[in-house]
Amino acid sequence: MGKIEDLQTINGEGYQLSRLEHVLATARANSVWPLPFATSCCGIEYMATMGSNYDLARFGMERMSFSPRQADLLIVAGTISKKLGPILKKVYEQMAEPKWVLSVGACASSGGIFDTYSVLQGIDRIIPVDVYVPGCPPRPEQIIDGIIRIHELVKNEPLRRRYSEEYKHLLHDHNIETNE
Ligand code: SF4
Numbered sequence: 001m002g003k004i005e006d007l008q009t010i011n012g013e014g015y016q017l018s019r020l021e022h023v024l025a026t027a028r029a030n031s032v033w034p035l036p037f038a039t040s041c042c043g044i045e046y047m048a049t050m051g052s053n054y055d056l057a058r059f060g061m062e063r064m065s066f067s068p069r070q071a072d073l074l075i076v077a078g079t080i081s082k083k084l085g086p087i088l089k090k091v092y093e094q095m096a097e098p099k100w101v102l103s104v105g106a107c108a109s110s111g112g113i114f115d116t117y118s119v120l121q122g123i124d125r126i127i128p129v130d131v132y133v134p135g136c137p138p139r140p141e142q143i144i145d146g147i148i149r150i151h152e153l154v155k156n157e158p159l160r161r162r163y164s165e166e167y168k169h170l171l172h173d174h175n176i177e178t179n180e
Contacts, residue, residue, distance in 0.1 A: 021159045028072070028098070029154040030060045032147075035071035035095070037088060039078030042105035042137045046077045049140040059147065068094035073150060074127075077104035079112065080120045092127045093177060097162050100153065102146050103129045106136040128170050 009018040034056075038046055050056050050064070065071035068091045080088060092101070103123055106112035109132045111121035123129060130153055133146035161167055 024159065025155045025157060029151045032059070032061050032073045032100075032150070032154065033063055033065045033071045034061055034073045034075050035065045035068055035091070037074060037076045037078075037091060039080060039084070040107070042077035042107065045137045045140060046075060046104060046143060049143045054140045054144060056144075056147075059151070061147070068092075069096065071095055072099050074099065074101045075104060076101065076108040076123050079107040079114055080123055081118050082120050083118070085120050085123075085126050088123065089126045089176075098154075098157065100130045100150050101127060102131050102133065102150055104133045104143055104146065105138055106134065109134070112136055126174060127176065128174055 008022045009016055036043065036046055038044075048054065050062070056062055061073075068074075072095065074092055074095060076088065092099070101123075103109045107114065107119070108123050109129075111119050113136070115121070120126070131146045131149045133142050135142055138146075
């Protein structure tokens with residue numbers, strides 16, 4: 001039998017021990033509620049990802065949230081104009097902690113082919129991004145790969161991360177208001 005610090009769970013006859021942090025993280029990772037912020041062609045790929053062929057329900061993620069207050073994963077798929085930027089930021093701010101962001105496709109991640117005065121050159125200029133999915137557009141398999149990487153982050157995130165100075169600085173760097 002190993003030490004509990006080394007293992008995620010310890011199984012014995014009639015009992016199973018684990019750390020509260022691990023139990024909460026596992027529950028969170030298997031019940032992510034996504035908020036799709038889809039503006040253009042990458043959004044269509046995301047719709048395909050939700051469909052029966054790719055079946056996001058396998059990950060406990062079939063429940064889309066179109067209210068930021070009942071979502072913990074913001075999926076930004078498509079071109080974001082500078083005019084739309086403040087709205088995206090407001091949606092992010094309205095989501096409760098803990099929350100994660102998946103940037104789907106070249107446009108959301110970097111402006112893509114639209115190197116113009118009107119297009120935001122990457123959503124990470126206004127909100128923190130956890131995982132970037134490359135491609136124009138990315139295939140549903142790539143989006144699923146990004147989602148699995150988000151799950152890994154959720155599973156391995158320490159409970160206190162959101163209270164850390166590093167996290168506060170991250171929000172401060174993006175001019176995100178906190179409730180403190
Ligand atoms: S990355 Fe390509 S496919 Fe995705 S929104 Fe931009 S132009 Fe469309």
